[in-house]
Every structure is written in structure tokens, then in C-alpha cells.
Amino acid sequence: MSLKKISKEQPSDFEFNDKNLKEAKKIIKNYPEGKQQSAVMPLLYLTQKQNNNWIPLVAMKYVAKFLNMPYIKVYEVATFYTMYNLSPVGKYFFQVCTTTPCMIRGAYDIVKACKEKISDKENILSKDKTCSWTEVECLGACINAPMIQINDDYYEDLDKEKTEKIINQIQKGEKPKPGSYRGRKNSEPENNRKTLMDIKNA
Numbered sequence: 001m002s003l004k005k006i007s008k009e010q011p012s013d014f015e016f017n018d019k020n021l022k023e024a025k026k027i028i029k030n031y032p033e034g035k036q037q038s039a040v041m042p043l044l045y046l047t048q049k050q051n052n053n054w055i056p057l058v059a060m061k062y063v064a065k066f067l068n069m070p071y072i073k074v075y076e077v078a079t080f081y082t083m084y085n086l087s088p089v090g091k092y093f094f095q096v097c098t099t100t101p102c103m104i105r106g107a108y109d110i111v112k113a114c115k116e117k118i119s120d121k122e123n124i125l126s127k128d129k130t131c132s133w134t135e136v137e138c139l140g141a142c143i144n145a146p147m148i149q150i151n152d153d154y155y156e157d158l159d160k161e162k163t164e165k166i167i168n169q170i171q172k173g174e175k176p177k178p179g180s181y182r183g184r185k186n187s188e189p190e191n192n193r194k195t196l197m198d199i200k201n202a
Contacts, residue, residue: 006079007056007087014059016066020050024066037069040077044084053093053151054085082136090125092170094118094133095149101142106159110146111135113163117171131170143187144180153178 016024028039047059060078064071078084098107114133118126122134141147144156157180166176
């Protein structure tokens with residue numbers, strides 16, 4: 001897993017669009033009076049989603065002003081948590097789980113596909129600037145290993161060939177279907193469930 005660095009190239013301005021401005025105000029209302037600064041994490045996440053999956057310095061300053069808090073405090077949060085990207089990762093950000101269950105079931109075949117189809121190193125944009133990839137720790141879908149997270153979606157039960165197919169679809173501007181690529185429903189046993197057969201939605 002490579003260290004995330006702050007991008008040398010920074011935009012000159014940032015502000016929430018109308019939709020996210022409304023959402024930000026809604027989020028702040030969840031916090032008691034005088035505690036609105038606690039909304040810094042969800043607002044940074046909102047910022048990242050609006051800005052193609054990364055947070056520039058000017059956006060941190062915008063969030064600081066929005067929450068009436070020192071910029072350095074927003075900067076500390078954004079640089080501490082690995083879920084915030086501080087340099088461009090592309091419209092589609094591939095997070096490859098390589099923790100033990102995924103590793104045992106072939107996670108490094110997925111890494112190999114990413115190296116061949118996206119870029120040979122982590123956190124480097126593809127030639128068309130649409131996507132990048134990185135290795136991450138457990139994403140909590142061990143039963144469906146190996147898997148990757150692309151933006152907010154999970155793609156599970158993968159191998160190198162299936163990963164390449166997903167990457168090809170994304171690079172063509174298509175939306176791959178999230179979920180299991182072995183046809184499993186949620187996290188049911190690999191050879192279909194054998195119990196609770198009389199319960200439709202079990």
C-alpha cells in the first residue's frame with residue numbers, strides 16, 4: 001500500500017453545487033447547537049464525491065469556512081484518514097482488498113489485472129485519466145473474497161479475467177453490475193444454501 005500524497009496541482013476554487021449544499025445543510029442539522037464542527041467528516045466525504053473522488057486544499061478551506069472552524073483542523077482530519085484522497089484518483093477509484101481472506105483466494109490476480117489494465121503502480125492515473133487503483137485493508141466482504149470496491153460499489157467473487165472485464169466496461173463508459181460474479185445472492189454459500197429453504201428472502 002503506497003503513501004497518499006497531496007497533489008502539487010491544485011484547483012483555484014471549490015464550492016458545493018446546489019444539491020450538495022442542500023445535503024450539507026441537512027447533515028449539519030443532525031448535530032446539537034455549537035457542535036456543528038463535528039460534521040467535518042461527512043462534509044469532506046461529500047466534497048470528495050463531488051470532486052471526482054479527491055479533496056483539494058481549496059475544498060478543505062471551503063469546508064472550514066462552512067463550519068466556522070480553523071482550516072488546520074479540517075486539514076488534520078483530511079490527512080489523517082485514509083478514506084480521503086488528497087490527489088486525483090480518477091472518476092473510478094479501484095480499492096483492491098489484499099487482506100488474508102482475499103489474498104488466499106486470489107487477490108493478487110486482481111492486482112495483476114489492475115497493473116496491466118490501469119497502471120503499473122498504485123495511485124497513478126490510467127492513460128485516459130479515468131481511473132486508478134490501490135491496495136487496501138479489509139473491506140468487510142471476506143465471505144465473498146476476493147473483491148474490489150469501485151467508488152461506492154462492491155464487486156465480489158472475482159478472478160483476473162472477471163476483473164479485466166469490469167475494467168474494460170468502465171473504460172468504455174459502461175457501468176458494470178455490482179455484487180457477486182459467481183451468481184451468488186448476497187453472501188449465500190458458494191453452492192447455494194441448504195437451510196431455511198422455506199423462507200423466500202433468507
